[in-house]
Amino acid sequence: MNTPITIPLKDSYKLFNHGPVSIVTSAHGNQRNIMAASWTMPLDFSPAKVAVVIDKNTYTRELVDASGEFGLQFPMRKNAKLTLDVGDISGRDADKFSRFAINTFPAQKIAAPLIADCIGWLECKVIKQGAESMDLIVGEVVAAYADAEQFLNGRWHFSDDPQKRSIHYMAGGEFYTTGDAFTTEDN
Numbered sequence: 001m002n003t004p005i006t007i008p009l010k011d012s013y014k015l016f017n018h019g020p021v022s023i024v025t026s027a028h029g030n031q032r033n034i035m036a037a038s039w040t041m042p043l044d045f046s047p048a049k050v051a052v053v054i055d056k057n058t059y060t061r062e063l064v065d066a067s068g069e070f071g072l073q074f075p076m077r078k079n080a081k082l083t084l085d086v087g088d089i090s091g092r093d094a095d096k097f098s099r100f101a102i103n104t105f106p107a108q109k110i111a112a113p114l115i116a117d118c119i120g121w122l123e124c125k126v127i128k129q130g131a132e133s134m135d136l137i138v139g140e141v142v143a144a145y146a147d148a149e150q151f152l153n154g155r156w157h158f159s160d161d162p163q164k165r166s167i168h169y170m171a172g173g174e175f176y177t178t179g180d181a182f183t184t185e186d187n
């Protein structure tokens with residue numbers, strides 16, 4: 001497993017400013033769950049906030065509403081199949097953690113587990129729910145971690161190994177791997 005290092009909450013937006021697909025984890029009582037989510041965004045620097053669309057029909061939403069917490073993490077390409085798998089079935093029908101042999105580690109400030117082989121992890125507490133019709137969940141980031149190998153001096157330096165990079169979901173099972181950085185001076 002790659003090593004998560006703690007990063008300042010005000011920098012947590014950097015983990016997903018580039019729009020990678022995410023995995024949402026949740027827990028309430030002795031129940032826990034995991035699902036894929038493409039529709040996420042940073043909302044503020046300090047206090048750091050995130051927005052995530054979590055459909056009201058998902059088991060995840062039930063657990064997030066009940067607990068007021070969720071984990072948000074950004075998978076490496078090596079977890080692309082897992083991302084599709086956990087977005088394809090409901091935790092109401094199967095324990096996805098055992099079915100897909102998912103490696104987890106404990107969060108510090110929320111009960112939901114965090115997922116190995118991601119590039120970034122956020123622990124979030126729900127601070128406001130959007131209009132019911134939009135299924136928008138807003139959370140405050142209470143802890144943030146990044147892959148020690150790829151997040152250096154406050155920014156991403158993605159590995160040359162594409163399996164370690166974050167991924168962007170299009171549709172129909174197709175992803176893009178995060179590409180190479182450039183500045184306007186490079187053009």
Ligand SMILES: Cc1cc2nc3c(=O)[nH]c(=O)nc-3n(C[C@H](O)[C@H](O)[C@H](O)COP(=O)(O)O)c2cc1C
Nearest residue numbers: 035036037038039054055058059060087089090091
């Ligand atoms: C790549 C991908 C992205 C997804 N993005 C979202 C999303 O942003 N919001 C959402 O509510 N569902 C999204 N889904 C669908 C949920 O992951 C799916 O409904 C899941 O089965 C819900 O599981 P649960 O009932 O165990 O919570 C996505 C699915 C995939 C495969």
